[in-house]
Amino acid sequence: MRIGLDMMGGDFAPLEAVKGVKLFLANGAADVHLVLIGDEQAVQPLLADARIDPSNYTLIHASQVIGMHEHPTKALKEKQQSSIAIGFHLLQSGKIDAFISAGNTGAMMVGTFYSIKAIEGVQRPTISTPIPREDGSYGLLLDVGINADCKPENLVQFAVLGSLYAKYILRRDNPTVGLLNIGEEEGKGNLLAQATYPLLKEHPLLNFVGNVEGRDIFDPRADVIVCEGFTGNVVLKMAESFHDIAVRRNIKDEYLEQFDFESYGGTPVLGVSHPVIIGHGISKGIAFKNMIVLAQQMIASKLPDHIRESFVKQ
Amino acid sequence: MRIGLDMMGGDFAPLEAVKGVKLFLANGAADVHLVLIGDEQAVQPLLADARIDPSNYTLIHASQVIGMHEHPTKALKEKQQSSIAIGFHLLQSGKIDAFISAGNTGAMMVGTFYSIKAIEGVQRPTISTPIPREDGSYGLLLDVGINADCKPENLVQFAVLGSLYAKYILRRDNPTVGLLNIGEEEGKGNLLAQATYPLLKEHPLLNFVGNVEGRDIFDPRADVIVCEGFTGNVVLKMAESFHDIAVRRNIKDEYLEQFDFESYGGTPVLGVSHPVIIGHGISKGIAFKNMIVLAQQMIASKLPDHIRESFVKQ
Incomplete structure (x- = not known):
């Protein structure tokens, strides 16, 4: 398999991207060939310094870079030679x-939607975050920001996409699905949650376990938690702030350390035809490595194919 | 001033309510006369045991109690002799x-809306939560659950109500207001946040400082953070869960201890004609005491009058 990595994306590129490549290759991955995309003059010397075996990668020159604050659509259109x-x-x-990049998030979204497109039947591709749990396992929360306004059927699709991710990537058998809500019983919540609950309950592909409240997000009862992207994004960033608080207050706790979402x-x-991974702008070497591993898992498990099959069935 | 306290409300009533009365009176409050409402036979012996000076209170007998899980409207209608x-x-x-009660929350809401009613001009009364900050001050987040679906003008009113609370109860001069959102700039967010931003910006009574993201909730840049009650409730309960995680993991930190929202x-x-305080079902003595102190502050500061004036002006 060939995994493309934008070497110019992120605040610490290309150096940290090179470190990520080095870390990834250190574990050995005979089936992976890396396609590194970036400014040859900037990247090649770093790859040489890091003594990365040239047989493991192909370097593709990109003469342009899209900056972190450029207008996504405009930049993508005008910079055809960007990474x-x-x-x-x-x-x-x-x-x-x-394809993996820690560059301009908006440009990554626009590129995803206009080049490789959504899988047929998927109304809204989505992004998620892993949720660390005290037992060492991970849950998945989605959407975490690209779909700020949703209809009930969007949340149902997120549940299907999240369940497939939980099954094929997190290796969870028959993953449980919860609806983020503000009460325990059916009928509680805002209009969206009230309308979504029965759809999740009736869905043949979902193992729906009911509502999940704010206090249950880190609880193992639901492997996949669905919500619209507004609340999901607030939850994600608030969880990140707890990690920052813990660091600032010198609290040493191995569970709270897992709230360092950047390390993921x-x-x-999810829901597009090929694996695309969008990194944090502040990604460091370990984050780049983890993104390559995730891409490898998504390709090896044929996740997009499983998504395609599920949405054809619906 | 006369402060009414439901002695039968909450999981640990009436004993913890009596403890709260004792704690409150221990600090001396010559201007407060407590009106304790509950089953005389259950409450009187506890008051005597606690050696509470009878000149400080009047006990009003209530022969009925509304249970924590009764249907609010039905129970209030049928149990006219309930506390x-x-x-x-x-x-x-x-x-x-x-009036203060840690009893059936739904019955408290119904009682509030149908007996004392909203202040003229207030479309949606609201509930809030204090937000502890690392510098020792408190912010305010609202709504936290009774208004799950909101229009932009509701959020603007929450901002006004919250600002008045911050001014008169938290004693903050010219309190800053932030809009909970999923991006920093104007124009970001879901449809509600996009439509609310310009209204907050233009409002003559508000010191609006822009968007506040999930990571900034515990940051002192906004004294008052507004959102609809769905996201607000998820944020509140998630913050509570961090306290639970810290306790469970034996993390001792005085800032994280303040995430024990029950202690408040x-x-x-906010927005109704007289102060009404709704307690957590699991309120203990310190919580009851704090609620009496808050009622005292709300009466002494004439908060409802200030709200009335602001809404007449609008």
């Missing part, structure tokens, strides 16, 4: 099997 | 100046 534009072109033409690398866009 | 029904009757007829006592209903 992000080239990455999507390679993905669309089948020359890479997955990035979020895959 | 909650009597409390609202006393408040409505001016025999008490504030309860939430005042």
Whole structure:
């Protein structure tokens, strides 16, 4: 498999991207060939310094970079030689099997939606976050920000996409699904939650366990928690702030350390035809490595194919 | 001033309510006369045991109790001799100046809306939560659950109500107001947040400082943070769960201890004609004491009058 990595994306690129490549290759991954996309003059010396075996990668030159604060649509259109534009072109033409970037998030979203597109039947591709739990396992919360206003059927689709991710990537058998809500019983919540509950309950592909309140987010009762992207994004950033508080207050706790969401690398866009992973702008080496591992898992498990099958059935 | 307290409300009533009365009186409060409402036979012996000076209170007998899980409207209608029904009757007829209960939350809401009513011009009374901050101050988040679906003008009113609370109860001069959102700039967010931003920005009574993201909730940049009650309730309960996690993991930190929201006592209903405070079902003595202190502050500061004036002006 060929995994494309934008070497120019993120606040600490290309150095941290190179570190991520080095970390990834250190574990050995004979089936992976990395396609590194970036400014040859900036990247090649770093790869050489890091003594990365050239047989493991192909470096593709990109003469342009999309800055973190550029207008996504405009930048993608005008900078056809940028690492992000080239990455999507390679993905669309089948020359890479997955594309990863910690660059301009908006440009990554626009590129995803306009080049590789949503899987047929998926109304709204979505992004998620892993939720660390005290027993060492991970749950999944989605949507965490790209779908701020949702209809009930969007949340149902997030539940299906999240369940497939939980099954094939988190390796959870028959993953449980919860609806983020503000009460325990059916009928509680805002209009969206009230309308979504019965749809989740009746859905043949879902193992729905009912409502999950704010206090239950870190609880193992639901493997997949669905909500619209507004609340999900607030939850994600608030959880991140708890990690920051713990660090600032010098609290040492191995569970709270897992609230360092940046270490997870990035979020895959679920519901699109090929694996795309969008990294945090502040990604460091470990985050880049984790994103490559995730791309590898998504390709190996054929997650997009499983999504395609589930949405054809619906 | 006369403060009414439901002695039968909450999981640990009446004993913890009596403890709260004792704690409150221990600090001396010459201007407060407590009107205790409950089953005389259950409450009187506890008051005697606690050696509470009878000159500080009047005990009003209530022969009925509304259970924590009874249907609010039905229970209030059918149990006219319940402590909650009597409390609202006393408040409505001016025999008490504030009413506090840790009993059935739904019955407290119904009683509030149908007996004492909203202040003219207030479309949706609201409930809030104090937000502890690392510098020792408190912010205010509202709504936290009774208004799950909101229009932009509701959020603007919450901002006005919250600002008045911050000014008169938290004693903050010219309190800052933030809009809970999922991006920093104007134009970000869901449809509600996008439509609310310009209204907050233009409002003559508000010191609006822009969007506040999930990671900024515990940050002192906004004294008052507004959102609809769905997200607010998720945030509140999630913050409570962090306290539970810290306790469970034996993390000792004085800031995280302040995430014990139960210790604050309860939430005042803002925007109604008289102070009403709704306590947590699991309120203990310290929570009851804190609720009495809050009622005293709300009466002494004439908060409802200030709200009335602000809403007449609008």
